[in-house]
Amino acid sequence: MAAERGTAAEALVGQVVLPGDLLLLPAHYDEDAEGERLRLSAGTAPQGRLLCGPGLRRSGAGLLVTKCGLLRHRPGGGGAYWVDSQQKRYVPVKGDHVIGIVTAKAGDVFRLDVGGSEPASLSYLAFEGATKRNRPNVQVGDLIYGQFVVANKDMEPEMVCIDSSGRSSGMGIIGQDGFLFKVSLGLIRKLLAPKCEIIQELSQLYPFELVLGMNGRIWVKAKTVQQTLIIVNILEACEYMTAEQRKQALAKLSGN
């Protein structure tokens, strides 16, 4: 079955792709052009495994794009392709660190709103140093920073506030005061990139505490309420400002 509009994946890296576009993979991943031949011998394995990231689905001869956005490629370790798309709605993914709001306590389990389609569950034993007698002090309305251990489309998502070795490593109940607000998921990914300029420039302005949740939620706390609100406004506006506009805005603020 010939792909009607298949274009080579490498040609479109860094460009906008739309759902329905078919990407053809380079030859050494797909040896037989006419069909997939089963390899019974362990002879020549393909060079590494190609990772098909968010926004792409495997279909027959190549990858079908399912979301609109920019196509990205990482060459290391077999290669990975994914689509960088902007969206506001969060879909839980295993391993993501998110900020959840406690909505209910049901027996031994807390129900957290993480912005997805279902509330996530968090067991009271999933905190560092928690035992049946030593319960964590969590009230309805508290903010929790944790990660998903179970997050697939068929089951209710489950969160924990400890990592695999039993330490909290920064997760747990987020303290009092501070300000929680929501931004788009693309901005969070930009802020979480190593050596993010926005965070470095902001840290030269005022000292502040920042928690970024992959579900689009950011919690900020600075010394005074006014400083907190200024940081919130800058972070919200960062999505639409270019780098020069941001530097100008920060220069104006630090001059005051």
Place this chain on the structure above:
Amino acid sequence: SVCPGDTSVLAGLYGPAEAKISKELPDRAALEVLLRPKVGLPGVLERSREQLLRQTCEAVLLGVLHPRTAISLVLQVLSDAGSLLSCCLNAACMALLDAGLPLAALFCGVTCALQPDGTILLDPTARQEQEARAILTFAIASSNRKVLMATTKGSCSVEEMQQCLAAAQCAASTIFQFYRDSVRRRYSKC
């Protein structure tokens, strides 16, 4: 919001969100379309259009990736100057694209009016629609230009319908190019 000429429709998409137990489907997302006319309450015509839109959207949406969720698409008619259904189809597709829901393909809506003398007019105005012998609306998918939905008001022969379909498929390419340009403009700021 999409406005070809003077027809204008505003589309809002919410989801995947929590579905009511009575409405949730165990293996796919439950899509709900609400079409609100400019004046008055929604009537039977809006209901039938909602069903057409819902079936078209479900054909391209990969609902199996979000089982037991609800996706709501709300369309508000801001002004109607002909070709309303195809405008709603285009707005629905752009809303799905903008929200980042997984789609297997894109679709677009094209309206053809068949004049009494046999000429085909694409995207007719309200006046041209009234004078026409038949009005055909097609929803065309971006993969292989397949027809997802076809609805006819009036009577026409099979050959005329085939001709209208061919004209609509050509027009669809222009609309898909418009989608591509809009998305490119949006991502140029990143």
